[in-house]
Amino acid sequence: MLSALHKRRRTFPAGSDLVYQGQVERSAYILVRGWVSSYKLLPRGTRQIVDFQIPGDFLGLRSILFRTADHSIEPVTSIEAIEVLASDLIDAFRESPRVATAVLWAASRDEAMGVEHLIDLGRRDALQRTAHFLLELGARLKLVGLGTVAGYACPLSQYHLADALGLSAVHVNRVLRQLREEGLLTFRSGRVIFDNFDGLVTLAEFDVSYLDQSGPLLK
Amino acid sequence: MLSALHKRRRTFPAGSDLVYQGQVERSAYILVRGWVSSYKLLPRGTRQIVDFQIPGDFLGLRSILFRTADHSIEPVTSIEAIEVLASDLIDAFRESPRVATAVLWAASRDEAMGVEHLIDLGRRDALQRTAHFLLELGARLKLVGLGTVAGYACPLSQYHLADALGLSAVHVNRVLRQLREEGLLTFRSGRVIFDNFDGLVTLAEFDVSYLDQSGPLLK
């Protein structure tokens, strides 16, 4: 049923907007290749990146269910994505409760990651926060075969990290230096290298259980 | 169909745990009376409150869909709630796509609020953050008839606010004093009073559109 939805495959260059804040037209995507950021712009010119999406992730679900997109979606790299029409998705919910349950599970998983992000910003200092965030990205990438315990390819700039972590770009730079100098992690030239994975996990108090790799409860 | 789920009505005193971190048994609730906090405890003894639930809100949805509850739920006040069994809810999804879509809509609305909370922690200073958070609670309470533009009854302690806002309780106290001295808001003896609603909205850059009062798209 999902594959019936796979109608339009589209490519977007880095920087183009898939969904912009306030947009009314509704469609969603499944990301096939590349990275995307979901963010919200604030009146004073700053922005908060809510999450990054990696291949396999669903984009813009909320823009289907809400009448108005409440945040913007922008490719970090050039990407390839499959467009899913709102009407088709809603029909699929009607015809197959299993699909609806699966999508709900995915939404819940996203929310669990959102909670960890919230904790990053609320109760972890810059060092822990950065370590935790990069570890989580690693865990997600590993699930889709794009990362290992050694590291992963990461197209983000330090500005991206700053806007995701609620820090200034300058401070992100200092934190990355500290992580590097302590032999924990190297963030350089498009790669994240875990120099000391266990040390990082300890520092970040990282616990993968919230990612719940067991999948949706369909039976 | 939802009313068929309304089987067990239960009362919990303030402080008892409805769902605790790591719990395996699965059940969810619809809150009828009182306030509840969803939070996560961190290794170093601190905690982050993810959200407060008010009457009409769904509790513990995630603990149904995931095998393990990834956070704890604790009443702020004595509460009354209707227990919903996981199996019943999942059956309801099967039998009625409309129910599934509605629950998905509710989950998306919660996520939209989560995004604003994330922005509070990531990109707003303590004053803006506190104002924004209390305004959002007011907007939610107004929807269920428990608040007006004048204010609302609020059972939270300054510690609750601190753990929700990612601040120390001491600093919350100072921020509340500043809001009071600037004639914007009074937080005292279980009430939030908007002394200058428009001024608060301006300060907090508050925009209600993300609450999307139009409801789920069922047609």
Next chain:
DNA sequence: CGTCGGGTTGATAACTTTCAAATTTCGTGG
């Protein structure tokens, strides 16, 4: 070549936490 985005570093300022202590509020038992 020259420009530009990204990265790096130092100095200073702003914000928030921590620690410590006083004061007030509130529920409970006498």
Next chain:
DNA sequence: CCACGAAATTTGAAAGTTATCAACCCGACG
């Protein structure tokens, strides 16, 4: 109804973390 103790609130001072401002460096690209 009052006294008491616990919890919540309030305030001050000092310390710590992060932002801001201002340069400078570097490699990619037209």
